Amino acid sequence: MNVLSATGEALVLIGTFFYFLSTLGLIRMPDVYNRMQTSTKSATLGSLGVLVGTGFWAVGKGYSWAWIVQTLVVATFLLLTNPISAHALIRAAYKRGIPLWSGSVVDKYHEHLKKKEETVEEAPIEGDAE
Amino acid sequence: MLKRSLAIITLLIIGYWLAQGLAGVPFGQDKMLVGQYYLNHVEAQTGAINVVTAIVVNYRGFDTLGEVTVLFIASTGVAALLWGRKKKRTAKTEGSVVLTTGISLLFPFVLMFGGYIFIHGHLTPGGGFPGGATIATGFLLMYMAFISYEIPHGKFEVTEGLVGMGYVIVGLIGLAISGYFLFDWIWQTWHWGAGNIGRLFSGGFIPVIYTLIALKVGTELSGIIDNMLKEEVKE
Numbered sequence: 001m002n003v004l005s006a007t008g009e010a011l012v013l014i015g016t017f018f019y020f021l022s023t024l025g026l027i028r029m030p031d032v033y034n035r036m037q038t039s040t041k042s043a044t045l046g047s048l049g050v051l052v053g054t055g056f057w058a059v060g061k062g063y064s065w066a067w068i069v070q071t072l073v074v075a076t077f078l079l080l081t082n083p084i085s086a087h088a089l090i091r092a093a094y095k096r097g098i099p100l101w102s103g104s105v106v107d108k109y110h111e112h113l114k115k116k117e118e119t120v121e122e123a124p125i126e127g128d129a130e
Numbered sequence: 131m132l133k134r135s136l137a138i139i140t141l142l143i144i145g146y147w148l149a150q151g152l153a154g155v156p157f158g159q160d161k162m163l164v165g166q167y168y169l170n171h172v173e174a175q176t177g178a179i180n181v182v183t184a185i186v187v188n189y190r191g192f193d194t195l196g197e198v199t200v201l202f203i204a205s206t207g208v209a210a211l212l213w214g215r216k217k218k219r220t221a222k223t224e225g226s227v228v229l230t231t232g233i234s235l236l237f238p239f240v241l242m243f244g245g246y247i248f249i250h251g252h253l254t255p256g257g258g259f260p261g262g263a264t265i266a267t268g269f270l271l272m273y274m275a276f277i278s279y280e281i282p283h284g285k286f287e288v289t290e291g292l293v294g295m296g297y298v299i300v301g302l303i304g305l306a307i308s309g310y311f312l313f314d315w316i317w318q319t320w321h322w323g324a325g326n327i328g329r330l331f332s333g334g335f336i337p338v339i340y341t342l343i344a345l346k347v348g349t350e351l352s353g354i355i356d357n358m359l360k361e362e363v364k365e
Binding site: 077080081084087088091095 | 223225226228229232233235236239
């Protein structure tokens, strides 16, 4: 076993571990926002580990270098798109009025929306604004 | 309750019946008759190394022509059903800054990847339909992120028609050369790319037809999205 395969195997192992943590967070966390936080972050990291690890592993096993290029492309794509989708999901959840966990302390966004509404003054409430 | 349990029992009976029927088919044994012929002759007869696309475009091109027709009818049908005098997009909230920026950055890459898929139809998995669907996904993303985004209708509809005609014309050239429709004249008559199997410039007319199909599917699905996202506005 050479260095490349060993690195790849280690990366895949780390990636699967983070996948596991992400699933655990999905079960364990109390509300939508916390669940999204844990699952998005660790699933993205886990995917990066597994993808790049697979690339290294394949090259170490004697397959062509194209493996690394392709896995890196997919990894970059995931790295750029996963946060955007998480952002869109969370924002939609907040706009639909899904409440924060009962133990949450600060909700600055709510205050910000309130202040904005007051400055607009007597404007008809848009219904889905908060 | 009675209705539901009756439905479950019926489904179970149907499932058991299907399983009984399939139990006679042995798994893991070589049962290929026509399949073996395709596997043995695909490179010599079509110049493609992707057997699936070779079968879909070359050996059984009529099916693909039918599928393209079905998609065309679907798109026309949606347009006919949702035909109204004044239709506009009525989306209220613009996507957040993160979303709009991200998607305007992502859009060209989605289109490029769609192009990659359909150009390499004879070499890698994919082909015209997945490539076209990817392109339509790019336009769907633009629709989702921006309130007032609209596809350039005139150009899209003209492209759709021209490209569909192109497919038939390629088939008709084959008819003129050899006597049957969708004959692969680029490969069989010209032997173009014969020393090049497994590289980009090979595969007879598969890349040509898949480019046409992908443009057709992409413009059609984008048109369906456009029709469905619009609503009638009252004067």
